[in-house]
Amino acid sequence: MPIILTQYEFPEEQVRQIREIAPDYELKSVPIKEVTPEQIREADILVGWNRKMEQAALESDNLKWVQAWSAGVDYFPMDRFAEKNVQLTNAGGVHAIPISEHIFAVLLAMSRNLHGNIRSQARGKWEKSGSYGEISGLTMVIVGTGHIGRATARLAKAFGMRTVGVRHSGRPEEHIDEMYTTDGIREAFAQGDVIVNILPLTDETRHFFDRESFGYMKKGARFVNVGRGQSVDTEALIEALETGILSGAALDVFEQEPLPEDHPLWTREDVVITPHVAGNTDHYDARAADIFLDNLRAFVQGETLPRNLVDYSKKY
Structure with a gap:
């Protein structure tokens, strides 16, 4: 049998x-x-x-x-x-709902300075400093438009965002206003107020986000990584934060997990870290x-x- x-x-x-x-x-x-x-x-x-x-x-x-x-x-x-x-x-x-909701949880936290408020709470300080923005009207670039990318685009449209997609085939997708192939990332990234990485890990996607890729991004963009840690060159990411190419990052996955206790990302005020839990439900x-x-x-x-x-x- x-x-x-x-x-x-x-x-x-x-x-x-x-x-x-x-x-x-x-x-x-x-x-x-x-x-x-x-x-x-x-x-x-x-x-x-x-x-x-x-x-x-x-x-x-x-x-x-x-x-x-x-x-x-x-x-x-x-x-x-x-x-x-x-x-x-x-x-x-399976992950489409929890990860797409996680993306907006961290994005709204950064936009409304909730991460700064939480850190002030931990210090027992009544502080109103920081930037308080809105995501309505912003452009979100979604890199990887499978199940999770589609669910993310649908939520983005509900928040009044414009959506740009990047996928290997360039095939159009519902809720994506404009789609690019991976060869078109220079033009796609230049439009993004928010760049979301949902790529799987393959030989082609390893360090897809490197110094050159971050250099294509609009100055002051925010970066969200819920794909694979190895698809991002961590040193290039830190450099993009330090030079102001990125104004912030929300990271759920890392090249090395658990993230070492002495890693410089832990102490950055412009970074929101979660321990690979975006897909938990x-x-x-x-x-x-x-x-x-x-x-x-x-x-x-x-x-x-x-x-x-x-x-x-x-x-x-």
Whole structure:
């Protein structure tokens, strides 16, 4: 009997749905700390992933599909999966609501000087210094216009912002007023009062935001990074803040995590730091499970997986 091995403990109703969709499969739920290499090698489908699973998974002659419980897949052995004809799907779309809301939480905090007020509160000081602006009428440049980028653009329009998108294909998107390919970042960035990075990590996006990229930006722009830490050259970012190219930055991801305690970003008054939590939400598991169930229906019928099938040639 083929096996579905999951790190995630599905609730009773979803267990019922899995057994109804795939009655010929055995469902095994084993916490990652307890899973053995033998169990991994026996599995036909893996739900969830941990780097400790990699060797056993690549040794397996049974494995056909891995459903990641994350949207980012840059840490998977995609080249080896391609060689072994193992399909990989991710949890893309799960983060659209929490991350787009996080983007506006930090953007409004910077615009209305809430981060400055909170620091004053911690010192017990009644201080009204700082700048108090508005985001209505500003131009937001969204770099990476997938699920999260689309949700972010929709919110931006609700706040009365103009939206500019950057994507590899340059294909138009709803709620994006003007779209550019990645070759057009000079023109796109020059328009941005706010630049939002939502890029996945690939060979092409590593240090996408470097000294040259920041140099294209409008003086005084704000930068929000909820994509991947390695897509930003940290030294170039700090230089852009120090020279006034950027008036502020909100950073949820970093090249090195956790961010070292002595890192200069911690003490900058023009930076808002969150510890890689933009995608956290109480609804995460339920949404990821819906993606798995939809894919499972197709898998048992021998059909193409309909949701979030990773293209190994693109690495996302």
